[in-house]
Amino acid sequence: MSKAEIGLIGLGVMGSNLALNIAEKGYPIAVYNRTSTRTGAFFENAGDLRGNIVPCASLEELVAQIKPPRPIILMVQAGKAVDEQIEGLRDLLAQGDIIIDAGNANFRDTMRRFAELEGSGLTFIGMGVSGGEEGARHGPSIMVGGKEDAYKRVESVLTAIAARYEGEPCCAWLGEGGAGHFVKTIHNGIEYADMQMIAEIYGILRDGFGMEAKEIGAIFARWNEGRLNSYLVEITAAVLDAAGPRFGQTHGRHDPRPGGPEGHRPLVGGRGADDGGAGDRDRIGRRRAQPVCRKGAARGGCPRLRRRISEPRSPRAPDGAFIDDLELALFAGKIAAYAQGFAVMAEASSEFKWNLPMPTIARIWRAGCIIRSQFLGTLARSFEADTKAENLLLIGDFVEMMNEAQPSLRRVVSHAALGGLPAPALSAALGYFDAFRQARGTANLIQAQRDYFGAHGFERVDVEGEHHGPWGSGAAS
Numbered sequence: 001m002s003k004a005e006i007g008l009i010g011l012g013v014m015g016s017n018l019a020l021n022i023a024e025k026g027y028p029i030a031v032y033n034r035t036s037t038r039t040g041a042f043f044e045n046a047g048d049l050r051g052n053i054v055p056c057a058s059l060e061e062l063v064a065q066i067k068p069p070r071p072i073i074l075m076v077q078a079g080k081a082v083d084e085q086i087e088g089l090r091d092l093l094a095q096g097d098i099i100i101d102a103g104n105a106n107f108r109d110t111m112r113r114f115a116e117l118e119g120s121g122l123t124f125i126g127m128g129v130s131g132g133e134e135g136a137r138h139g140p141s142i143m144v145g146g147k148e149d150a151y152k153r154v155e156s157v158l159t160a161i162a163a164r165y166e167g168e169p170c171c172a173w174l175g176e177g178g179a180g181h182f183v184k185t186i187h188n189g190i191e192y193a194d195m196q197m198i199a200e201i202y203g204i205l206r207d208g209f210g211m212e213a214k215e216i217g218a219i220f221a222r223w224n225e226g227r228l229n230s231y232l233v234e235i236t237a238a239v240l241d242a243a244g245p246r247f248g249q250t251h252g253r254h255d256p257r258p259g260g261p262e263g264h265r266p267l268v269g270g271r272g273a274d275d276g277g278a279g280d281r282d283r284i285g286r287r288r289a290q291p292v293c294r295k296g297a298a299r300g301g302c303p304r305l306r307r308r309i310s311e312p313r314s315p316r317a318p319d320g321a322f323i324d325d326l327e328l329a330l331f332a333g334k335i336a337a338y339a340q341g342f343a344v345m346a347e348a349s350s351e352f353k354w355n356l357p358m359p360t361i362a363r364i365w366r367a368g369c370i371i372r373s374q375f376l377g378t379l380a381r382s383f384e385a386d387t388k389a390e391n392l393l394l395i396g397d398f399v400e401m402m403n404e405a406q407p408s409l410r411r412v413v414s415h416a417a418l419g420g421l422p423a424p425a426l427s428a429a430l431g432y433f434d435a436f437r438q439a440r441g442t443a444n445l446i447q448a449q450r451d452y453f454g455a456h457g458f459e460r461v462d463v464e465g466e467h468h469g470p471w472g473s474g475a476a477s
Ligand SMILES: NC(=O)c1ccc[n+]([C@@H]2O[C@H](COP(=O)([O-])OP(=O)(O)OC[C@H]3O[C@@H](n4cnc5c(N)ncnc54)[C@H](OP(=O)(O)O)[C@@H]3O)[C@@H](O)[C@H]2O)c1
Pocket: 009, 010, 011, 012, 013, 014, 015, 033, 034, 035, 038, 075, 076, 077, 078, 080, 081, 084, 085, 102, 103, 104, 105, 129, 130, 131, 132, 133, 276
């Protein structure tokens, strides 16, 4: 007899933890993994929760073990693996069953899958899950896209496993089609912008002031008590505190030679990582003429070439006032990153007719996810108070916060540029803010250049329609 209420495919890092979370909340769950040894090991290690877990050796067995209508979560590698699993399930499932893709899908793939399953009798949900391993196990932030009535059918289990912020579950239906996965992509964009800016501040302290990891960690720990209070700043402090002198210290106060002595050689390499959503985020950002994704510029590639052209620095003594500037600069950069993220969501929401609920998005990011922070509480309250706000930079509280913080961002970006310290994300944050405040942009010249070399036409401020210029042999139309 079928005993599970829900199924899950993919027992990797996220899937195994999500399955344990579901089992712990009292929902019997059937699980399947392509590599069966992983299923066995997962079940063996599930301890007291084994009573609520049904390990399955095939998709057929998995389907047979779930009570209809069957909700099945896919937690496999985004892309081809998701299509393969849907294909494998299609003939086994029955009318009313629900496939939930909980991986980091490209939202356009999600929209395609909705279209492909249309008329099949199966229901599809595209769901973003954030919080990493720990979040999946004890409460992630969950961003759901699809039909609202489909969400209602799985709402109880999803809200039961989600993180809670002051008792409120960090899980919500955000809109139809690819809405959930799109919001997750923006979440990850903000996450990586935040990480990059934190890393740049670390770089200024390390290379500009020659500070050691532990000293820098203590600064981040102090900042975590204030306006920068967040999971990412907290873990940065913890990483730096635990790292010791072999963490990336290449030419500090104690040894000006590049590479340093053996004890100061970097232990953790410098290659960055990609969350997978960057391509789409970049394209959308470019179309909207906004510098959305900041991480590409400083991913830490080409280490051999970088070593060849790097120069020894002469760090100066740490300066208290400038360290306060760094805190405010990071805060200003964070505001700019969120402003861009929410602006892109507003654009996509109108393009795809999702009607994304911005205050709800801010609310479900307050706990469980990687970007959880004190700041998101302020952001949620501000969006609730000003539901018509077109950009975060126009909301009262944020205008004031940015006014206070932006002079520091300017000083830090100038300091970094003059000192030859790379700070591409902080510079882009400042660039976004300044471009946003510029009443008349400079793209008029680009339109004219494009018309000159390619007859692409331009818009005029005073007359409707497409126009061409008097350059070359043509006359203005
Ligand atoms: N890790 C995170 O912090 C995090 C956070 C949020 C979202 N995500 C997303 O969650 C999803 C899973 O990530 P993860 O970190 O759990 O990955 P993972 O640990 O690498 O596990 C990948 C899972 O996908 C399965 N898989 C891969 N290719 C498959 C295929 N062709 N057919 C069937 N199964 C296949 C693997 O099965 P085998 O054991 O057979 O290889 C494994 O169970 C991804 O979309 C990821 O982007 C990850």
